[in-house]
Amino acid sequence: MLRAGETACLANATGICPIRRRHVVLAALVSLCLVIASDLRAAEASFVLIVHVSTPERELDRAFVADAFLKKRTRWPDGQVVRPVDQRRDSAVRRHFTADVLKRSVEAVRNYWQQRIFSGRDVPPPEVEGDAGVIRYVQENPGAIGYVMAAPTAPGVRAVGLK
Numbered sequence: 001m002l003r004a005g006e007t008a009c010l011a012n013a014t015g016i017c018p019i020r021r022r023h024v025v026l027a028a029l030v031s032l033c034l035v036i037a038s039d040l041r042a043a044e045a046s047f048v049l050i051v052h053v054s055t056p057e058r059e060l061d062r063a064f065v066a067d068a069f070l071k072k073r074t075r076w077p078d079g080q081v082v083r084p085v086d087q088r089r090d091s092a093v094r095r096h097f098t099a100d101v102l103k104r105s106v107e108a109v110r111n112y113w114q115q116r117i118f119s120g121r122d123v124p125p126p127e128v129e130g131d132a133g134v135i136r137y138v139q140e141n142p143g144a145i146g147y148v149m150a151a152p153t154a155p156g157v158r159a160v161g162l163k
Contacts, residue, residue: 046096047147050135050157054142055080059161066102070112070143071122076143083144084125085137091130097147101162 049060056078067073068082076082087094089106098106113124128137134146139156151159 015118022073047093047100048147048151049145049147049160049162050138051146051160052138052142052150053156053158055145055160057160059163061163062101065145065162069102069125070109071116071125080143083141085130085134085141085144085146086125086127087134087147088127088129091148093149 049065051057051143057076064073069084069086071084074082087097089110095106098104098109103108104112113122114125116122126137128134131148131150131152134148135152135154137155138144138146139154
């Protein structure tokens with residue numbers, strides 16, 4: 001006997017009502033979408049730009065940062081020399097930074113620099129080991145810019161925004 005508001009459900013061979021199965025599938029799809037969206041947000045925030053404390057900028061344009069790391073721009077707006085520093089090619093933070101800011105793969109950037117070196121035009125930014133290496137480089141070099149996994153608390157460097 002059905003109560004008010006209930007509908008009859010003829011279970012199939014699995015023992016689950018087709019209407020309930022749709023709800024379960026829909027809930028699973030929504031959950032999957034939320035997980036993917038969360039992972040994408042995490043990937044977006046997977047690096048922090050840092051600069052030498054003497055650099056006056058508080059927020060940097062993504063195109064300026066890309067040009068600085070590809071050495072298409074060599075000076076800050078105040079005239080100081082830009083000194084970019086990269087992490088090792090196999091680091092996760094470099095992959096995230098390169099994809100997000102340079103809009104290329106690490107391998108594509110490597111090929112870019114091989115062509116620049118071969119033609120005698122320039123050399124790539126120095127590569128250092130890990131966040132500690134980047135922080136040390138930025139501390140020691142006015143005009144330096146790098147990226148790390150988390151905002152540093154070390155003296156001589158500060159995080160900047162990316163727009």
